Amino acid sequence: MENVSQAEFWQQRYKTGSIQWDMGQVSPPLKAYIDQLPESVKQQAILVPGAGNAYEVGYLHEQGFTNVTLVDFAPAPITDFAKRYPDFPSKHLVCADFFKLSAEQYQFDWILEQTFFCAINPSRRDEYVQQMAALLKPRGKLVGLLFKVDFGRQEPPFGGTKEEYQQRFEKHFDIETMETSYNSHPARQGSELFIKLQVK
Numbered sequence: 001m002e003n004v005s006q007a008e009f010w011q012q013r014y015k016t017g018s019i020q021w022d023m024g025q026v027s028p029p030l031k032a033y034i035d036q037l038p039e040s041v042k043q044q045a046i047l048v049p050g051a052g053n054a055y056e057v058g059y060l061h062e063q064g065f066t067n068v069t070l071v072d073f074a075p076a077p078i079t080d081f082a083k084r085y086p087d088f089p090s091k092h093l094v095c096a097d098f099f100k101l102s103a104e105q106y107q108f109d110w111i112l113e114q115t116f117f118c119a120i121n122p123s124r125r126d127e128y129v130q131q132m133a134a135l136l137k138p139r140g141k142l143v144g145l146l147f148k149v150d151f152g153r154q155e156p157p158f159g160g161t162k163e164e165y166q167q168r169f170e171k172h173f174d175i176e177t178m179e180t181s182y183n184s185h186p187a188r189q190g191s192e193l194f195i196k197l198q199v200k
Ligand SMILES: C[S@@+](CC[C@H](N)C(=O)[O-])C[C@H]1O[C@@H](n2cnc3c(N)ncnc32)[C@H](O)[C@@H]1O
Pocket: 004, 005, 007, 010, 011, 021, 022, 023, 049, 050, 051, 052, 053, 054, 071, 072, 073, 074, 077, 096, 097, 098, 099, 114, 115, 116, 119, 120, 156
């Protein structure tokens, strides 16, 4: 299980095409969320960590969001993304370990969670919550999806329960929304919680 904390584990998955999590499209609930945002937020600083092939980043870019940062520690999907979006600012393509991002260097208005939480070692979940809170500006938001099923696996995706997530997140966040997503991708229907959390 420790190897999920190593970039090489994920890089190999991309190189061998063993990327079963990849939906090949922007996550429908996140697309719906993005689509209802007002024009006035399009300059806000947004982070998509563990972005992989980064369909959400591509969609935000296409919709005119100008300050979106992609972070992943596997270089392969970032290289691919740069080819697909040659006009995307390269300084916002960050190949780095999310847990090592400096909160002095990076501060965001909101962060999008999409199949990243379930990819990290469950023993690091509190560290994840703390790092998310540290990277957000005051009253910044963490928005996205979490699996609400405990898969009982020793490899990703690592699921969990709403009760566990409430306990972990409420130390650093006000929970605005944590409800079963009604518009998940068909393959994930009924298995995801849509979350909207505001840093305390
Ligand atoms: C299950 S994949 C999901 C990718 C993408 N969000 C999606 O839904 O298609 C998890 C991603 O998180 C990245 N990742 C895992 N741990 C990371 C870390 N500590 N720092 C940065 N990226 C990480 C992996 O390289 C991988 O691209």
